[in-house]
Amino acid sequence: MQKLYGTVVPMVTPLTENDEIDVESLKRLTDHCIDGGLQCLYPCGTTGEMMYLSAEERRLTAETVVRHAAGRVPVFVHVGAWNLKDTLELADHAVKIGADGIGVVTPAFYKLSDAAIEEYYVTIAKSIPEDFPMYLYGIPQNAVNDLSVDVCRAVSRRCPNVVGAKYSFPDMTRLQQLMTVRDGAFSVLVGPDHLFEAVVAVGGDGTVSGNAMCIPEHYAALWDALQKKDFVLATKLQRRTNILNAVMCENNNIAAYKVILKAEGVISTTRVRRPMENLTEEQERQLLQRMRELDYRVVPA
Incomplete structure (x- = not known):
């Protein structure tokens, strides 16, 4: 079964000024990520x-990306x-539109037991074809519920199509x-991308990085260095991305990504979905100025 690897891009969702899904910008963003050398x-x-x-908006977004990719x-x-x-309905839709797999975050807001989370995941995994891959997704700082190793072991044992996990806490x-898990065959990706090099060095499969949308050449070069086990270069590239990412993530990182992508002509607006906040005009100006001062397109050799 297909697994995620390298730099996986959790894409922003471009919106029009009327707060609708911006399909044309989404297509350009898809091309931008692929042409930038990012893997998934x-x-x-x-x-x-x-x-x-x-x-409905999520179905439109998923279908646009799958078909345009x-x-x-x-x-x-x-x-x-x-x-x-x-x-369950979104999982079924992903299968029908020809996606390569799905990811599923832990249930959110209400604190649940590991047993409840296990049954939740098993229900979803068994609702899709047994050869359709699924990743578990833990982000306890947002979802309240953590993704334990025991849950991953139990779910992957009961559901062979559960092939890995994305873990978005820096642990x-x-x-x-x-x-x-699964004697080392369980695919593991890290969300906090300052750990990209470290995780791959000890056997992980990659990172899920929003920052990579804005500086794809850096992540393409870092993945190439890791594939070649050139850790001297990889460390240099990792430190460079850490500096750039700190600037992008100083305020609302999602809003910052949209500011940079709009400045580059990839998407048409910087709009985020309310109640999320856009950057102020001054924050936008400072963000772009600092990124340009850092010469953010230059990749260390």
């Missing part, structure tokens, strides 16, 4: 403002929603524990 696309995730989109890179659609019914111990 992941629409409708946290960076895509998933919980602020309707199910046209098999050039794998596309895994994030389908986790506020309730099980919507999650190297947990990440390495996840790598022992």
Whole structure:
């Protein structure tokens, strides 16, 4: 079964000034990520403002990305929603439109037991074809519920199509524990991309990085260095991305991504879905000025 690897891009969801899905910008963003040398696309995730989109908007977004990518890179659609019914419907939709797989965040808001989270994931995994891959997604700082190693072991044992996990909390111990699931065959990706090099060096499969949309050449070069096990160069590239990412993530990182992508002509507006906040005009000006002062397109050799 297909697995995620390298730099996986949790794409922003471009919006029009009328607060609708900007399909043409979404197509340009898809091309931008693929042409930038990034390995996989992941629409409708946290960076895509998933919980602020309707199910209909998420279906439109997923379908646009899958069809426009046209098999050039794998596309895994994030389908986790506020309730099980919507999650199941979005998972079924991802299968029908020809996505390569899905990701599912832990249930959010209400604190649940590991047993409840396990059954939630098993229900979803068994609702899709047994050869259709699914990733578990833990982001406890947002979702309240954590993704434990025990849950990953139990779900992957009961559902062979659960092939891995994206873990978005900077805990190297947990990440390495996840790598022992299914005797090391469980795919593990890190959300905090300052750990990209470290996670791959100890056996992980890559990172899920929103920052990569704005500086794709850096992530393409970093993945290439890691593939070649050139850790001297990889460390140099990792430190460079950390500096750039700190600037992008100083305020609302999703809003910052949209500012940079609009400045580059990739998307048409900087609009984010309310109640999320756009950057102020002064914040936008400072962001672009600082990125340009850092010569953010230059990749260390």
